[in-house]
Amino acid sequence: MTLGHEPLVAEVLSTGTLKGLPQEHFIGGRYVPAHSGNTMESFDPARGRPFASFAAGDAADVDAAVAAARKALNGPWRQMGPAERGRILDRAATLLRERAARFAVVESLDSGKRLLEAEGDLRGVARAFEYYAGAADKLHGDSLPLGRNYVGFTTEEPIGVAAQVIPWNYPLSTAARGIAPALAAGCTVVAKPAEQTPFTALMLAELLHEAGLPEGVLNVVTGTGAQAGAPLVAHPGIDHITFTGSVATGTQVMRAAAEHVTRLVLELGGKSPLVVLADCDMDVAINGVIEAIYENAGQICSAGSRLILDRSIAVAFLSRLATRVKGFKIGHGLTNPDLGPVNSARQLEIIDSHVQRAIASGNRVYAGGSIAKSEAADGGWFYEPTIIEAQGASDPLAQQEIFGPVLTVQIVDGPEEALNAANATPYALVAGIYSTNITDALRFARDVDAGQVFINEWFAGGIEVPFGGNRKSGFGREKGMAGLRSYCKLKSVVARI
Numbered sequence: 001m002t003l004g005h006e007p008l009v010a011e012v013l014s015t016g017t018l019k020g021l022p023q024e025h026f027i028g029g030r031y032v033p034a035h036s037g038n039t040m041e042s043f044d045p046a047r048g049r050p051f052a053s054f055a056a057g058d059a060a061d062v063d064a065a066v067a068a069a070r071k072a073l074n075g076p077w078r079q080m081g082p083a084e085r086g087r088i089l090d091r092a093a094t095l096l097r098e099r100a101a102r103f104a105v106v107e108s109l110d111s112g113k114r115l116l117e118a119e120g121d122l123r124g125v126a127r128a129f130e131y132y133a134g135a136a137d138k139l140h141g142d143s144l145p146l147g148r149n150y151v152g153f154t155t156e157e158p159i160g161v162a163a164q165v166i167p168w169n170y171p172l173s174t175a176a177r178g179i180a181p182a183l184a185a186g187c188t189v190v191a192k193p194a195e196q197t198p199f200t201a202l203m204l205a206e207l208l209h210e211a212g213l214p215e216g217v218l219n220v221v222t223g224t225g226a227q228a229g230a231p232l233v234a235h236p237g238i239d240h241i242t243f244t245g246s247v248a249t250g251t252q253v254m255r256a257a258a259e260h261v262t263r264l265v266l267e268l269g270g271k272s273p274l275v276v277l278a279d280c281d282m283d284v285a286i287n288g289v290i291e292a293i294y295e296n297a298g299q300i301c302s303a304g305s306r307l308i309l310d311r312s313i314a315v316a317f318l319s320r321l322a323t324r325v326k327g328f329k330i331g332h333g334l335t336n337p338d339l340g341p342v343n344s345a346r347q348l349e350i351i352d353s354h355v356q357r358a359i360a361s362g363n364r365v366y367a368g369g370s371i372a373k374s375e376a377a378d379g380g381w382f383y384e385p386t387i388i389e390a391q392g393a394s395d396p397l398a399q400q401e402i403f404g405p406v407l408t409v410q411i412v413d414g415p416e417e418a419l420n421a422a423n424a425t426p427y428a429l430v431a432g433i434y435s436t437n438i439t440d441a442l443r444f445a446r447d448v449d450a451g452q453v454f455i456n457e458w459f460a461g462g463i464e465v466p467f468g469g470n471r472k473s474g475f476g477r478e479k480g481m482a483g484l485r486s487y488c489k490l491k492s493v494v495a496r497i
């Protein structure tokens, strides 16, 4: 499918920016400036330079957005039947497909991700709206078997105003997987995109209103976590929080939620194990590893960041993998290189500090191992695609999320040791296994602690598949019908007859 992005890419590459980006909050169905009048800048990660500014929101803007969302909860949105809500979401899916080129270019420019990946994200985002459009009028309760003298049933009611706090690695995908089910369930929303990537959430709000969403049903406030995120999650007018981000911030959000007993879903970090057994199809597994850790320069909560590899194939596997990785071209995400930049100077520093500490401790490096300095880097924030071996399961490299293009390798003997290694971190988001023995693969799926398990294809599945973590990776589920129920409150009704 050709998306017609060429003129937009040419504009960015020649001028360093794109005309017509939204610069204000979206509250009550229209763009409004920050109450304080303050703005901040967003950076092109491939050049390390600002390309546009946007509203720096604070508690006053959050108050206005929550007020708009509360008002909208009792407006036309409440009267609208589920089928009509679904129709609006379906129109949004159509508009997203029509405007995918512009959305994808903005997403790539703002986050740094390769354009091909951003285009894939757009397809997923349109699918999310389509999926929940179809689900809106199928959100039925149960009838309860209480005997002849009673009629009992349950209903699923919208939870109210749902706050969405969104990270910078999948700005639009994360927004969509929260906003689409919340709207399908009949909630209203206040979203706070990451300060590194504010634009596509604003564009999405505008598009949804064009698709027929009543004013105030979806509001977007931009700004930092401290200035705009913290007042949002602590707001008494919020009924539910979906937070996607780091464990450290998630812990603060959970504390803030406790104050008003606000419900929440936490999607936090990961250090997800990718197990490769001796009987794998090696070509499939090598491609799988490359996608799992180098997609979006490894800045994916569900990246396969720990390769747990059977010793009997380790030498051959690592040599083939390292040869592929050393041949990667890096460059601006909009030029579709093999590897794009990481999102910020801070992220680059964090990644390098993990790797340099490991190298100083004597860990073996198979590829990469430093900040990329090639000409293609052009002042941007690039890290070499890296493969580095951990020294045992307790090595910080095997325990801590790095959130960059850095693959940690752990070498094990057989499926049992692989499983033990897989389960030996505080995280439990996703896990994967490459094996041609379906029994070994399904035993691993049964015994590994993870919210989602991939067999012979990392990232297999789509919006239909519930997603979320256990342990330090958080709790609650997004996507699938489970994601829709996150935005509902269950009511039981019993009548004596």
Ligand code: NAD
Pocket: 165, 166, 167, 168, 169, 170, 192, 193, 194, 195, 223, 224, 225, 226, 228, 229, 230, 231, 233, 244, 245, 246, 247, 248, 249, 250, 252, 253, 266, 267, 268, 269, 270, 300, 301, 302, 401, 403, 429, 469, 473
């Ligand atoms: P972060 O926690 O710093 O920021 C995430 C969001 O929270 C941003 O919008 C930020 O502005 C906001 N925020 C920051 N402080 C806040 C506060 N005190 N109150 C309310 N909101 C606040 O995360 P990050 O470092 O930008 O993102 C990377 C992390 O996100 C990684 O750990 C990664 O694993 C995780 N992540 C998880 C998932 C998932 O689905 N499980 C998806 C993407 C990223």
